[in-house]
Amino acid sequence: MKPSVLTRYRVMAYVTAVMLLILCVCMIFKYGFDTGxxxxxxxxxxxxxxxxxxxxxxxxxxxxxKWPMGKLLWVLVSGTxxxxxFFVERRIVREVGPLVxxxxxxxxxx
Numbered sequence: 001m002k003p004s005v006l007t008r009y010r011v012m013a014y015v016t017a018v019m020l021l022i023l024c025v026c027m028i029f030k031y032g033f034d035t036g037x038x039x040x041x042x043x044x045x046x047x048x049x050x051x052x053x054x055x056x057x058x059x060x061x062x063x064x065x066k067w068p069m070g071k072l073l074w075v076l077v078s079g080t081x082x083x084x085x086f087f088v089e090r091r092i093v094r095e096v097g098p099l100v101x102x103x104x105x106x107x108x109x110x
Contacts, residue, residue: 006093017084
């Protein structure tokens with residue numbers, strides 16, 4: 001497996017997690033204090049686009065690492081739970097790091 005597959009996943013996991021936290025703060029201001037409706041709209045759209053990119057990179061990593069469907073789904077859903085992506089990313093790096101170092105789990109050529 002190429003190291004770039006893991007790097008892309010890690011970057012998008014952090015970016016998605018940070019944007020989700022920012023979105024949560026915006027939602028608190030929007031619904032709790034009746035302010036920031038425009039900012040909330042912009043942040044939610046940015047997070048949506050970044051989450052789609054995260055899904056693509058996480059799926060690519062999962063298919064290269066040959067994960068079972070349950071594990072792949074958990075990684076994909078972790079981008080929707082505030083702070084979960086930070087913990088899941090750390091665990092995934094520990095598991096996939098040796099595969100990257102060994103060059104194991106090469107993708108299947110179709």
